[in-house]
Amino acid sequence: MIIEYIRYRIPDGGRAEFEAAYRRAAKSLAAAEQCHEYELTHAVDEPGSYVLRIVWTSSDAHLQGFRGGPHFAAFFAEIRPYVENIEEMRHYERTEVAGPGGAVPTLYEWAGGAAALAKLTEAFYAKVPEDDLLAEVFAGMSPEHPAHVAVWLGEVFGGPATYTAHHGGHEHMISRHSGRAITEPQRRRWVSLLLATADEVGLPADPEFRAALAGYLEWGSRLAVVFSAPDAGPAGAQPVPRWGWGSAPPWTGS
Secondary structure, eight states: OOOEEEEOOOOOOOOOHHHHHHHHHHHHHOHHHHOOOOOOOOOOSSSTEEEEEESSSSSHIIIIIISTTTTTTHHHHHHHHGGGEEEEEEEEEEEOOOOOOOOOOOOHHHHHHHHHHHHHHHHHHHGGGOOTTTTTTTTTTTTHHHHHHHHHHHHHTTSSHHHHHHHHHHHHHHTTTTTOOOOHHHHHHHHHHHHHHHOOOOTTHHHHHOOOOOOHHHHHHHHHHHHSSSOOOOOOOOOOOOOOOOTTTOOOOO
C-alpha cells in the first residue's frame, strides 16, 4: 500500500464549499479499484488547514491506473478549484513501526492472554484424535503442538512475537501444512470445533471478539488449504499476520 497525503490551506469562508466539493469527489474514490480508503481531516486549532489521506494499492495504481482510468475526470473536476491551495502532496510507505494504542486492547489481551489461549488449544487438540475428519490431519502430532499453536495465536492476536523469535515465524507455520492436502470438510470441521471449544473454555463471548476470532479462523484455515495442496509452492518470507478487531471495536457494555 502507498499512502498519499495532500495538505490544503483553505481561506476563511471557503471551508463549507471545499468540504462539499470533496464529498462529491469522494464518490469517484469510492468507485476506484485502486483506492483502498480515504479521509479528509482539518486541524483543530487551525480549521482552514486540511489533510487528505488516500491509501492506494500502489503508487503506479494511483499515478497510472486511477489517473488514466474512468473515475479521474469526475474527481478532478470537483477538486480543480483547490489545486492552488495545495501546500504539500507526497506518497509515503508504511514502516514496521505500527501497532494499536493502549485505548483499544489487543485481541490477545481481551481473550485473557497466554494462559487463555493455551487452555483453548490444549482442550481443542485433546479432541482431535477422536474426530473422524481431523484425526488423519494431525496423526503423529507432537506433544508440544498445542502449546506452539497457542504461541502462534498469541502473536497473531497482538501478543508477544514469541513464535517469530523461537519457532520460525510465518514461513515455518506454512511449512507445517505442506503436503497435507487438507480438504474443505476438514477445514470446516477445524473451524467449527475450535469455535465450540472456545465456548467450553470460557473465551469472551461478546459478538465483537467472536467475530474477530471467527474471521481469523476462516482466513487462516483457507490459507492452510491453499498451502497444503500438492502443487503449492513454498511460502515467501512474510511476517506473522497481526489480526485486529476489524469493523467493530471491542464492546464496552455501553
